Structures are given as structure tokens and as C-alpha cells.
Amino acid sequence: MVTTSIPVWETHSPAHICPFDQACSYLDWAGKELKLDAGLLEILSHPRKVVTVSIPVKLDRGEIRVFAGHRVQHSDVLGPYKGGIRYHPAVTLREVSALAMLMTWKCALLGIPYGGAKGGIPIDPKQFSIGELERISRRYISELIKDIGPSVDIPAPDMGTSAREMAWMMDTYSVNVGHAVPGVVTGKPISIGGSRGREMATGRGVMIIVREALADRGQSLAGAKIAIQGFGNVGGAAAQLLHQAGAKIIAVSTGNGGVFSEHGLDIPALKAYAAENRRSILGFPHGTFISNADLLTLPCDVLIPAALENQITEDNASQIQAKMIAEAANGPVTLEANHTLEGRGVIVLPDILANAGGVVVSYLEWVQGLSYLFWDEERVNREMEHLMVQAYRQVMQQSKARQVNLRLAAYTLGVGRVAQALTDRGLYP
Numbered sequence: 568m569v570t571t572s573i574p575v576w577e578t579h580s581p582a583h584i585c586p587f588d589q590a591c592s593y594l595d596w597a598g599k600e601l602k603l604d605a606g607l608l609e610i611l612s613h614p615r616k617v618v619t620v621s622i623p624v625k626l627d628r629g630e631i632r633v634f635a636g637h638r639v640q641h642s643d644v645l646g647p648y649k650g651g652i653r654y655h656p657a658v659t660l661r662e663v664s665a666l667a668m669l670m671t672w673k674c675a676l677l678g679i680p681y682g683g684a685k686g687g688i689p690i691d692p693k694q695f696s697i698g699e700l701e702r703i704s705r706r707y708i709s710e711l712i713k714d715i716g717p718s719v720d721i722p723a724p725d726m727g728t729s730a731r732e733m734a735w736m737m738d739t740y741s742v743n744v745g746h747a748v749p750g751v752v753t754g755k756p757i758s759i760g761g762s763r764g765r766e767m768a769t770g771r772g773v774m775i776i777v778r779e780a781l782a783d784r785g786q787s788l789a790g791a792k793i794a795i796q797g798f799g800n801v802g803g804a805a806a807q808l809l810h811q812a813g814a815k816i817i818a819v820s821t822g823n824g825g826v827f828s829e830h831g832l833d834i835p836a837l838k839a840y841a842a843e844n845r846r847s848i849l850g851f852p853h854g855t856f857i858s859n860a861d862l863l864t865l866p867c868d869v870l871i872p873a874a875l876e877n878q879i880t881e882d883n884a885s886q887i888q889a890k891m892i893a894e895a896a897n898g899p900v901t902l903e904a905n906h907t908l909e910g911r912g913v914i915v916l917p918d919i920l921a922n923a924g925g926v927v928v929s930y931l932e933w934v935q936g937l938s939y940l941f942w943d944e945e946r947v948n949r950e951m952e953h954l955m956v957q958a959y960r961q962v963m964q965q966s967k968a969r970q971v972n973l974r975l976a977a978y979t980l981g982v983g984r985v986a987q988a989l990t991d992r993g994l995y996p
């Protein structure tokens with residue numbers, strides 16, 4: 568039975584804050600600081616290409632459903648478009664457009680030769696069988712076949728997707744063009760050209776940036792009290808690596824709440840519990856229940872939002888008790904909240920720096936694939952750490968030189984490099 572004949576491309580974000588408006592406000596802020604021309608800012612605030620495709624899929628029970636699949640290519644001034652694909656019910660075109668823009672600044676900040684893109688399908692992957700997810704992923708990539716490619720646009724995992732979906736996408740693309748093309752996606756399984764270290768990379772990058780920021784304040788990871796919202800690819804890996812480094816992870820959460828222990832959670836035991844309980848951590852015996860809202864306002868050294876955007880807003884910014892926030896998620900702190908936090912002396916390590924470990928190892932995966940030479944995990948981690956620490960130091964230096972907070976420092980570096988490249992290429996004025 569066909570349930571809808573007219574696909575609804577644009578759904579309203581459940582949050583009252585539009586992620587794309589937020590992304591444009593951050594760009595504006597950086598543009599003012601850099602004194603960029605209005606015309607240049609106008610170019611940078613528009614994605615270069617927006618694609619929405621129809622994904623007709625037969626579900627296991629025989630019903631035909633048509634999903635909307637978005638891919639937004641924000642900028643390719645510095646290299647091929649790059650960015651993840653999100654499967655989440657709250658995905659909208661405006662959200663994907665915001666995330667694509669963030670990718671542009673992130674890649675420029677890290678000095679990797681990519682532009683920015685993002686993709687997404689508004690579905691809850693938990694509601695579909697593996698077979699259904701495979702059909703959705705394959706059809707989505709077939710529809711985008713002319714818009715992606717190893718030197719055009721290279722997708723990767725984001726919320727709700729993983730190496731499994733990347734393998735289906737790589738295979739679909741390869742079958743369509745007639746030969747194996749591992750470089751069309753990153754975050755693939757190692758068996759088909761994925762990189763060692765990619766799965767943990769975003770969490771490892773978060774750990775490195777938090778370690779550097781604490782060290783600059785005379786603190787170490789050992790004994791630091793940390794709360795983490797989100798226990799998926801990023802939050803889970805960050806929790807594991809921070810725990811290994813001696814930090815005390817006092818709370819973690821998933822979509823329906825979390826667990827708290829003042830003495831620190833046993834993260835390996837919690838990971839094992841989640842694996843046995845279809846990713847749910849509720850009911851973990853060595854801790855008490857905590858809501859996502861309460862987790863955000865716990866007193867701690869570092870708060871790590873690692874789930875969705877717009878989690879820290881004007882509504883709760885004044886209640887945040889963390890001394891430092893590391894944005895593992897993209898866009899978890901709104902511009903207004905950022906100002907409030909800054910006024911209260913809370914350090915915010917911005918997303919385009921703090922969560923860049925994933926795209927850095929994606930880049931290393933792409934480089935290994937193009938050169939047909941694969942590295943051991945130690946080398947991947949070393950190269951990634953070098954790029955992350957270098958970017959961190961550049962942000963610190965920019966912050967001192969311009970007397971601005973870390974977000975504006977990171978943005979002025981990222982946006983400034985793209986603006987310079989656009990001008991040097993003769994694309995502006």
C-alpha cells in the first residue's frame with residue numbers, strides 16, 4: 568500500500584531554534600571580526616548545491632514508502648565536498664544545510680583539502696530492519712550517483728549511520744560505475760579500504776582537545792570530572808578514551824536519559840551493558856537515573872555534548888555548572904548561549920575544532936586509499952594527533968592575537984581561509 572504520493576521535503580524542526588539561522592549567525596560574527604565584504608559573506612552563506620531525492624523503498628511487510636534524501640554541498644573552494652550522512656527523525660533540509668556549512672569551516676581550520684557537505688534522511692533507523700536500511704541506503708546513493716565521487720563529494724558516517732551503511736554505499740556506487748571505488752566514501756570497514764582508527768577517531772580527537780585545554784590550565788585528564796551527553800560513536804569513544812586516561816566519567820546519556828555516579832562510572836562495563844541492551848543504558852546497576860536536562864547542568868570540570876544541536880540555549884546556559892564545554896556534537900551551543908557562557912567564564916571548545924578528529928581520519932583514509940598504501944593504527948593516530956594539536960595551538964594563538972573567545976578564533980581561521988581561497992581563485996569579487 569502506498570502511504571504517501573507527495574513527499575514532504577521540508578519538515579519543521581521540533582526545536583524552536585533553526586540550525587541554519589544559527590550557522591549563518593556564527594558566519595556573520597566571524598565576517599564582522601574579519602571585516603569581510605558583504606558580497607563575500609553573501610556567497611559564503613549560501614550552499615553551492617542542494618539536492619533532494621525521492622527514495623522509494625518496499626518495506627518488509629510489503630508497504631511502499633517514499634523517503635526524502637538530502638545532500639547539501641556548501642563549498643568546494645578548497646577541494647572535494649566532504650561530510651557525513653545522518654539518519655535521524657529530526658533531519659530537515661535547513662539542518663543539513665547548517666551542518667554542511669560547519670564542515671566547510673572545519674576542514675579549512677584543520678588544513679585538510681576539502682570543502683563542506685552533509686547528507687541526511689529523516690528516519691529513525693531503530694524503526695527499520697537491516698534489510699530495509701540497506702535498501703534505503705542503496706537507493707539514496709543511486710539517486711545521488713552523479714553528485715558524488717572520490718574527487719567530487721565524499722560522504723562518511725554521522726548520527727545513525729556507521730561503517731555498515733558506508734559499505735553499502737561504496738558497493739552501490741561501485742556497481743553503478745562498473746569497478747570498485749573505495750575512495751567514494753570514508754568510514755568504511757577495513758576490509759574494503761577503511762582506515763584503522765576511524766571508528767574511534769572523533770572521540771579520540773575530543774579527548775586530545777580536552778587534554779590540551781586542561782593542560783593549558785594546569786590540569787590533567789587524570790581525576791577530571793566529566794559528563795557526556797550521547798553514548799554513540801562519538802560519545803562512547805570519548806568516554807572510553809577519557810576513562811582510560813584516568814578521567815572520572817560521572818554521567819553519560821542516550822536519547823531517553825542517562826546514568827550518573829558521583830564516584831565515576833565503569834565505562835567498559837557500561838559499554839558491555841549497552842551492547843547487550845540494544846544501545847540502551849537505562850537500568851545499568853552501578854549508577855542512578857539522570858535526565859538529559861539534569862546531566863547538562865551537573866557540576867563538573869568538562870561537559871561534553873555528543874548528540875544533537877541546540878542542547879545549550881538561553882534557557883539553560885545560566886545553569887551550566889561545568890568549567891569547560893567540549894562540543895563533540897555539531898552545534899550543541901547556540902550563539903546566545905555562547906555569549907552567556909563566555910560572560911560566566913565557561914570555556915567553550917568549539918565543534919569545528921573539538922570534533923574534527925573524525926574528518927581528519929577520513930582524510931587519512933582517503934589518502935591511504937588513493938596511494939594504495941595502508942598504515943597501522945599507531946601511525947594513523949599519530950598523524951591525526953599532529954593535525955589536531957596543530958589546529959588547537961593555532962586557535963589559541965588566534966584567540967590571544969585577536970582577543971576573542973575560542974569559537975570566534977576558530978571561525979575566523981576557518982572562514983578566513985575559505986574567503987582567501989575564494990579571492991585567490993578569482994571567484995570574488
Ligand SMILES: NC(=O)C1=CN([C@@H]2O[C@H](COP(=O)(O)OP(=O)(O)OC[C@H]3O[C@@H](n4cnc5c(N)ncnc54)[C@H](OP(=O)(O)O)[C@@H]3O)[C@@H](O)[C@H]2O)C=CC1
Pocket residue numbers: 651724725726727728769796797798799800801802820821822823846859873874875876895896897922923925926
Ligand atoms: N560520527 C562521526 O564521526 C562524527 C559525528 N559528529 C557529531 O557527533 C554527534 C553524535 O554523532 P554520533 O555519535 O556519530 O551518532 P550516533 O548515532 O552514533 O550516537 C548518537 C547518540 O546520541 C544519543 N541521542 C540521540 N538523541 C538524543 C537526545 N535528544 N538527547 C540525548 N542523547 C541523544 C543517541 O541515543 P539513542 O541511541 O537513544 O538515539 C546516541 O547515544 C552528532 O552531532 C554528529 O554530527 C561530529 C563529527 C564526526
Ligand SMILES: O=C(O)CCC(=O)C(=O)O
Pocket residue numbers: 649650651652670673721722723724725753754897922923925926927929
Ligand atoms: O568524516 C567525515 O568525512 C565527516 C564527519 C562529519 O560528518 C563531521 O565532522 O561532522
